Structure formats: structure tokens, C-alpha cells
Amino acid sequence: MVRKPLFKPSDLNLRVNFTTTQSVESPVNGSITKKQVTLFTKYGAFKTRTLTQNYNVVGTSLQDTLVIGVKHDERINKTLGITIKGVNYQILDISPDDSNNYIAFDILTVKKVTK
Template sequence: MQKLALFNPSDMNLKVDFTTIKTVTSPVNGSPVKKPVVLFTKRGAFKTRSLNQQYQVEGTSLSDTLVIGVRHDPKIVKTLGVTVKGINYTIEDISPDETNHYIAFDLLTIKKVTK
């Protein structure tokens, strides 16, 4: 029995930058500033939760999070940041696809960075 793909290639319409925080020198006054620096980029897509899933996360720390899917990559870890459409997010949870399929997707639960 063949497993259906989680995403179609045409669904992968987001540019997802994986970032880390580096201290760089400000060009304005020369002071050190912490800034996200892009390590690598992947294509991704938002994954909508079912109503049942949405009700389960309501009232938890995951209630204001989003889920995106990207092609499986072992370099993706929780310590990385994510930038999608110019908005910075932290990775709250990773659901990696460790199967032996030639097309595998990781589901990332991300939360918007608030200052």
C-alpha cells in the first residue's frame, strides 16, 4: 500500500529561512547588535490543523503557534530560528519524518518572536 504524500510540490510556496543569532557590529554607531543570520533556506508550506487538533492545543503553550512543513533535513534543530515572510519565529517542536521514503517532510511547530 502506497502512502500518500503529506504535501504536493506545488504546495511548497513559502521561502523558509533557518537562522541563528549572531552578534554583529552596527553600521550606524559601531556597537554590537544581536541579529538573525540566515544559515540555509528551504521551501515550505503551512499545514492547517483540524478542528479537533485546534481544540486540543487551545489553552496550552502551543495555542498561538503555526505548523509548517519542509523537506526532511537532519540539520533542522530546535535551537534554530525561522523566518517566514519577514517574520521571525522560534521552533517549539519538530516532528521529523525518519521513514525510509524518498520524499519525507518534517513538521515544525513555530511561535512568533515577541520582543
């Protein structure tokens, strides 16, 4: 039985940069600073929640989160951050698609990083 994919290729219009923070030595004075480094980039799309799903997350820690779908990649984990259109997000949850389908998507629940 052929399952309909979650997204069409034309839906994947967001450039999602997967990042990590690394300590780098400043060439000017030798001090150590933390810098965000992009490890890899994938295309993704926002996934809208249904009205019932929105009601279920009100009042929980997932209230101010977004859901993003990207093509399946085993490198994606919760220690990575993501950047979309210059905005940094933290990965709260990953729902990987480990099926044997030729098109598989990972669903990421992310929250905007505020400083």
C-alpha cells in the same frame, strides 16, 4: 505499500529561512551587536489543523502556534529560528520524518516571536 506524501510539490510555496543570531563587530565603532543570519532556506507550506486538534490546544502553550511542513533536513533543530515573509518565529517542536521514503517531510510547530 506506497504512502501518499503529506504535501504535493506545488503546495510548498513558502520560502522558509532558517536563522541564527550571531555577535558581529561594528566596523564604525567596534561595538558588538547581535545580528540575525540566514543559515539555509527551504520551501515549505502551512499545515492546517483539524477542528478537533484546534480544540485540543486551546488553553495550552500551543494555542497561538502554527504548523509548517518542510522537506526533511537533518540540519533543522530547535535552536534555530525561522523567518517567513519577514516575520520571525521560534521552533517549539519538530516532528522529523526519518522514514526511508524518497519524499519525507519534517513538521515544525512554531510560535511568532514578539519583542
